[in-house]
Amino acid sequence: MADLTRKYDVLVIGGGNAALCAAISAAHNGAAVLVLEAAPKFWRGGNTRHTRNMRCAHDSATDTLTGPYPEEELFYDLWRVTGGEMDEELARHMIHESKDMLHWIVRQGVRFQPPLGGTLSLGRTNSFFLGGGRAMLNALYRTAEGLGVAIEYDAEVTDLDIREGMFLSATIMRDGKPLVIRAESLVAACGGFESNFDWMAEFWGPAAHNFLCRGTKWNQGSILRKLIASGVQQIGDPTQCHAVAIDARAPKYDGGIITRLDCVIFGIVVNRNAVRFYDEGEDIWPKRYAIWGRLVAQQPDQIAYIVFDSDVLESFMPSCFPPVKANSIAELAEAFELDPAVLEKTVAGFNAAVQPGTFDHTILDDCRTDGIEPPKTHWARRIEKAPFYAYPVRPGITFTYLGTRVNKQARMIMQDGKPAANMFAAGEIMAGNVLGKGYAAGIGMTIGSVFGKIAGEEAAKNASRKNTG
Secondary structure, eight states: OOOOSSOEEEEEEOOSHHHHHHHHHHHHTTOOEEEEOSSOGGGTTGGGGGOOEEEOOBSSOOSSOSSOBOHHHHHHHHHHHHTTOSOHHHHHHHHHHHHHHHHHHHHTTOOBOOOOOGGGOOTTTEEEBTTHHHHHHHHHHHHHHHTTOEEESSOOEEEEEEETTEEEEEEEEETTEEEEEEEEEEEEOOOOSTTOHHHHHHHHGGGGGGOEESSOTTOOOHHHHHHHHTTBOEESOTTOEEEEEEETTSOSSOOGGGGBOOOGGGSEEEETTSOBOSOTTSSOTTTTGGGHHHHHHTSGGGOEEEEEEGGGTTSSOOOSSOOEEESSHHHHHHHTTOOHHHHHHHHHHHHHHBOOOOOOTTSOOSOOBOSOSSOOOSSOOOOOSSSEEEEEEEEEEEEEOOEEOBOTTOEEEBTTSOEEEEEEEOGGGGGGGTOSSOOOTTHHHHHHHHHHHHHHHHHHHHHHHHHHO
């Protein structure tokens, strides 16, 4: 049990990758650190529990990466998915610092596995955690505890005392009573507000209540709200988020990676009206997968259906739920309460538009449609071999992009444009600085790790100056 009566050098709010990197970094720099994790110990770690990899720049192949990934290439990939909606100086700073992150995080006990092949196409760019996100998280907790970092679970912060850009204290509840915790520096690393559907509905309207949250239910955004209300400058579009298409039968929270579906290229996607609404062959993974959550969110009732036939049933990684099976397209429509005649017409029109080609899911192949809107520009094959299958999908929100503005030292920026006196941020709560929209696989973990390390260092330096001043 942490000593909550003393004054710490650095208080870290959050319990995931960004928070632990900040806590470890601060401890390495001589600070006495307290971590407040809102979740119980079993659920600790926020969305990090569900992660698998991180995307960092590197100059050459390694035991866990198949080749170099220069800074400029990573910047181009980030620029492409965001459409340039980013703080370019901050993004380039993060990318440059990411080159050392793969070595730094290994020194904290995290292990990576050999590069992956297959449809992911990430063996050169992304490093995969041995044992997944939970193993990575456990390694960071062991290191933090070994460095003397105090950790308190079930410790939701209910209030922050911030005056003129200076953090003074945080309040949690213990035994039904408020307990005030003081520290010289604050690091906010407690996620976005993707678990707070009422807040999301302020921007998305009632549609938000049809979304599913892929990760933790603890990311309610309460600290973000308090920081903004206390004069911290906000950044990011509140409607932008990392959202993918996931199985509509997934739980409201914590479905994780096993509910994600990336079989779009092997069939067609129709909405509640049984019609197609977007090009299923637009781009390769991992650039395409991050767009389908938002696309489905814009459809009636925020639901869609991936329709395919038995020829491709074993061509992709399935969801944890089996696809719905039917002997005819009409029967498949009835299973989802769609109009059978309309779905039959949609499939027949698509089949008639498919042009001859050589199918290859690893490249932008020449299998396309002609004469229909929207087109399917790659990987178009007729859907004609019974039995037929479909997955229902809904938007699966991973994290939101509304956050706190920071500088290169991860220090929060106040509404008057001045840096906060002693407040820093890392991870999803500031991701909007470099992710205005879109997503590239693994970049969220890079943001958290890089800015977590920076925030810990800077918070410790700030506390040291206070203690010796």
